Amino acid sequence: MNIFKKAYCRIFQTVFKIAIPLLPYRQPKILRSVNDCADILIGANISKAFIVTDRGVIDCGLCDALFSALDDADIKYCIYDKTVPNPTVSVVEDARNEYTANGCSALIAVGGGSAMDLAKAVGARIVRPKKSLNKMAGILKVRKKLPLSIAVPTTAGTGSETTIAAVITDETTHRKYAINDFPLIPKYAVLDYKLTLGLPKTMTAYTGMDALTHAVEAFIGRSTTKKTRKCAVDAVKLVHENLKTCYDEPTNADARRNMLFAAHYAGIAFTESYVGYVHAIAHSLSGRYGLQHGMTCSTLLPVVLESYGKATHKKLAVLARECGIATDTDKASVAAEKFIAWIRDMNEYLGIPKGFAEINEADIDDMAKYADKEGNPLYPVPKLFGRKQLKQIYYKVKS
Ligand SMILES: [Zn+2]
Known part of the structure; x- marks a missing residue:
């Protein structure tokens, strides 16, 4: 150089x-169990949540406790289980369309870094409908509060539940880039080790x-x-x-x-x-x-x-x-x-x-x-x- x-x-x-x-770094509030998610959603007047996860996580039963908690509290939810490793622009757009078509108003990501990054990118596109993901690559390009977001990590690695970053791959150019902005930090993180036992x-x-x-x-x-x-x-x-x-x-x-x-x-x-x-x-x-x-x-x-x-x-x-x-x-x-x-x-x-x-x-x-x-x-x-x-x-x- x-x-x-x-x-x-x-x-x-x-x-x-x-x-x-001087920067608005904040940490997510830590919840110890997915059961707490229902209270959070009720407190925020959320009637329908969008759960971003993948088939593997569902098949392992890792969402079961969350589903029961939401059912018991009468909170409706829509499940998006098409998360892929290294989420792409088209998957983000697909998930975003389902979020809006189903009238959801909160995001819950259950999974590893890919699910959490996907949920963040979906949130960014919801509040920035006129700005493409590629245009949000880099730092401080979202600048708008996201819908209420809860991250439920099922792997112990990415730390994505604490970060300002969503890493996305543009499938047309093979470019993988990070969108970094403070609103992307989830409001809550559920750190429940029981969800990682089957990893x-x-x-x-x-x-x-x-x-x-x-x-x-x-x-x-x-x-x-x-x-x-x-x-x-x-x-x-x-x-x-x-x-x-x-x-x-x-x-x-x-x-x-x-x-x-x-x-x-x-x-x-x-x-x-x-x-x-x-x-x-x-x-x-x-x-x-x-x-x-x-x-x-x-x-x-x-x-x-x-x-x-x-x-x-x-x-x-x-x-x-x-x-x-x-x-x-x-x-x-x-x-x-x-x-x-x-x-x-x-x-x-x-x-x-x-x-x-x-x-x-x-x-x-x-x-x-x-x-x-x-x-x-x-x-x-x-x-x-x-x-x-x-x-x-x-x-x-x-x-
Ligand atoms: Zn890493």
Whole structure:
């Protein structure tokens, strides 16, 4: 990256960092059970809710308690079960049409990041009927209050219930982009670990490592605050202590509860302190090849951390020491190496690939362009990469 663009990126990021305390960040109010949703809807005079979920979630019975709670309270609802991984513009439009055709006035997302992102994007289109999703890509382009929104995560990973972001894929260009604005933060989040007990092993692994990536990227970035640093450290420690247990013992209640909070804290950390190039690159890869988001991030995480080099040693050393992976006497560079080695061990243990056979050399230029567009100047990364350096990372994970 040339020196002028570097200066522009850093000035842009500094302005945003200074603005953090002035921006209307809020956290969703936490509910411990889906039963509480009915009271919330009654209190808000909602007669019909729009439930955004997918067939798998319904078939596993994860919506049953919600359906009963709404039935008991005589609240009508419309079920949209066509959520797809990496939601596309056309799915958002389809869901939005059903929402309006059925006269709904609140959104409840039940599922992983895709359901929550889809619900956010539907909400954005409802209040912005004349603005296309593509036009809302970037930051602060919604600027209008969404219908009442409740997020019910059934995976412990995305933290989407806390964030200002909805990640959408434009199926015509394969571009995956984030719409970021404060009204997208759901008003309520139901953190009920019982909903994550049935999560398959692979999804436990992918989503758990996604939460780790959020916490690490937020922590090593240059726009942290005392609050986001604490949330990130807590999240990393919880992942370190609980993810393997969740993977090996899927019904371990304590480990499941802890991972749900790990994901939530990581979400709070990155919504104010951003992610970094792992996510920028991962979005381009999953947008192009449909790769699962958390898996793609976990594969990239050690590679990107190594590429940052010395710029991250001190911060990774803090995380390594907090987790007990390194000692106080280890030099920062050694402690950082131990932290990266731990991530690689986790990936190996959890069956996460080291690279992707899907990557086609002919696509790398385009993908690096998208990653550059997403990451620069928005993400306050520890070290700035231009397109050339970003391209090298695609080659490193091409198998
Ligand atoms: Zn992520």
